[in-house]
Amino acid sequence: MQVTIGKQVRQAAVTGALGTANERLHAEACRYIPGGTSRLHYYYHPYPIYARSGQGCYVTDVEGVERLDFLNNMTALIHGHGNAAIKQAIVEQLERGTAFSEPSEPEVRLAKLLVERVPAVEQIRFANSGTEAVMMAIKLARAYTSRSKIAKFEGFYHGYYDYAQVSYASTPADWGPAEAPASTASSGGLADSVVDDVLALPYNDQDAVERLLEAHGHELAALIVDPLSNRAGFPLPAPGFVPFLREIARRNGIVLIYDEVISFRIGYHGAQGKYGGEPDLTTFGKIIGGGLPVGAVGGRGEIMALLDPRERAPAVASGGTYSANPLTMAAGLAALEQLTPEEFERLERLGRRLRERGTAAFAAAGVPGQLTGDGSLFRILSTAEPVADYRRSLPAPGHEGQMARLHLRLLEEGVIVSRDGLGCISTPMGEAEVDRFVSALERGLGASSAGG
Numbered sequence: 001m002q003v004t005i006g007k008q009v010r011q012a013a014v015t016g017a018l019g020t021a022n023e024r025l026h027a028e029a030c031r032y033i034p035g036g037t038s039r040l041h042y043y044y045h046p047y048p049i050y051a052r053s054g055q056g057c058y059v060t061d062v063e064g065v066e067r068l069d070f071l072n073n074m075t076a077l078i079h080g081h082g083n084a085a086i087k088q089a090i091v092e093q094l095e096r097g098t099a100f101s102e103p104s105e106p107e108v109r110l111a112k113l114l115v116e117r118v119p120a121v122e123q124i125r126f127a128n129s130g131t132e133a134v135m136m137a138i139k140l141a142r143a144y145t146s147r148s149k150i151a152k153f154e155g156f157y158h159g160y161y162d163y164a165q166v167s168y169a170s171t172p173a174d175w176g177p178a179e180a181p182a183s184t185a186s187s188g189g190l191a192d193s194v195v196d197d198v199l200a201l202p203y204n205d206q207d208a209v210e211r212l213l214e215a216h217g218h219e220l221a222a223l224i225v226d227p228l229s230n231r232a233g234f235p236l237p238a239p240g241f242v243p244f245l246r247e248i249a250r251r252n253g254i255v256l257i258y259d260e261v262i263s264f265r266i267g268y269h270g271a272q273g274k275y276g277g278e279p280d281l282t283t284f285g286k287i288i289g290g291g292l293p294v295g296a297v298g299g300r301g302e303i304m305a306l307l308d309p310r311e312r313a314p315a316v317a318s319g320g321t322y323s324a325n326p327l328t329m330a331a332g333l334a335a336l337e338q339l340t341p342e343e344f345e346r347l348e349r350l351g352r353r354l355r356e357r358g359t360a361a362f363a364a365a366g367v368p369g370q371l372t373g374d375g376s377l378f379r380i381l382s383t384a385e386p387v388a389d390y391r392r393s394l395p396a397p398g399h400e401g402q403m404a405r406l407h408l409r410l411l412e413e414g415v416i417v418s419r420d421g422l423g424c425i426s427t428p429m430g431e432a433e434v435d436r437f438v439s440a441l442e443r444g445l446g447a448s449s450a451g452g
């Protein structure tokens with residue numbers, strides 16, 4: 001069921017008209033919550049739409065405006081909203097209890113499914129968010145290697161653990177040479193020692209990475225990489241780059257961590273099933289919780305054993321009052337059980353159609369831009385140049401505000417993506433929804449190139 005799309009948002013978000021329910025809620029929120037938001041992503045200028053409900057691939061806001069949801073809680077809801085099997089699993093678990101001091105069976109079932117699905121994961125441990133998973137993986141790597149520094153790629157986002165907040169939002173003013181990026185604090189509140197303990201690397205530049213790792217490898221506990229990094233514009237790994245990372249990490253005794261918090265949704269065995277690389281540890285989040293808060297670390301038994309409390313106090317201590325809570329575990333299991341190899345192939349075909357047609361829409365409009373990504377993931381970029389790394393994913397000169405304008409235009413057209421152009425396909429979608437997205441993009445680009 002669909003109601004008028006977007007017109008109120010044109011008034012509210014574009015002209016800033018007073019009195020809409022979204023604007024009133026945001027004004028009220030600002031009195032109690034800094035900037036009105038508990039999550040950086042929620043906010044965009046002048047104020048966000050507030051969700052009231054979601055069903056399938058639609059979200060209805062507090063003004064009753066329904067939009068096609070191509071964001072799905074930042075890619076976490078691979079089945080969209082109100083999936084029947086997930087709802088049933090949650091309700092059944094709700095009847096039994098929401099959380100206990102004791103472990104429960106759904107945790108064992110979800111762990112088994114993930115271990116069976118991802119060959120590099122011999123054991124797994126659950127947490128409440130991707131951020132926590134990354135934190136746990138880095139601590140495991142440190143305990144395993146008795147080293148403390150880590151290496152990460154410039155422009156790659158891995159959540160908001162201190163060490164992950166280095167060099168994910170570098171700018172030309174502070175990023176240093178391309179072949180040896182500066183380590184920069186991407187958030188206030190980081191100790192200087194944290195920034196000093198992180199080596200920033202240029203993605204897809206094998207020679208530079210080799211030079212940097214040969215020089216610093218002996219002090220590095222971990223090399224963390226997202227095989228398909230949203231924040232860096234979804235650069236695909238260059239041929240040979242992934243096996244190279246595996247080999248150089250091994251040669252230098254560095255734990256190779258794949259952060260698949262987002263990229264696990266691109267294939268039945270995750271991004272590692274597609275690109276290879278045999279990571280020592282993998283971090284998960286988003287889709288494995290079926291729409292409830294989740295994170296997990298899995299990997300080689302020898303490293304995961306550092307969490308084992310059976311014989312002595314574990315080398316790495318971790319807890320979390322809600323870690324592996326049975327509601328999340330039951331929802332995650334119901335979500336993953338529906339994701340067959342055939343369904344991943346269908347999502348991949350839809351994703352390819354959307355990216356190809358979306359990129360063609362930019363060319364037709366004469367606006368610099370393209371849609372990057374893989375599988376069910378896409379990112380709208382404001383540059384037409386091939387994207388190999390973070391720096392090359394940034395807007396073409398003079399087009400810095402293009403995506404923010406397009407984001408609001410797409411909201412008016414009844415389509416939700418993130419304000420920086422992240423989007424994804426969910427299983428309730430088919431070609432009709434993809435084509436509606438492309439039409440909305442075409443109209444949005446027409447409007448924004450006409451002076452938006």
Ligand SMILES: Cc1ncc(COP(=O)(O)O)c(C=O)c1O
Pocket residue numbers: 074128129130131132134157158159160226230259260261262263285286294295
């Ligand atoms: C690649 C990646 N790693 C880690 C995280 C952090 O996950 P969470 O937001 O669940 O803490 C995110 C979040 O978007 C992410 O994209």
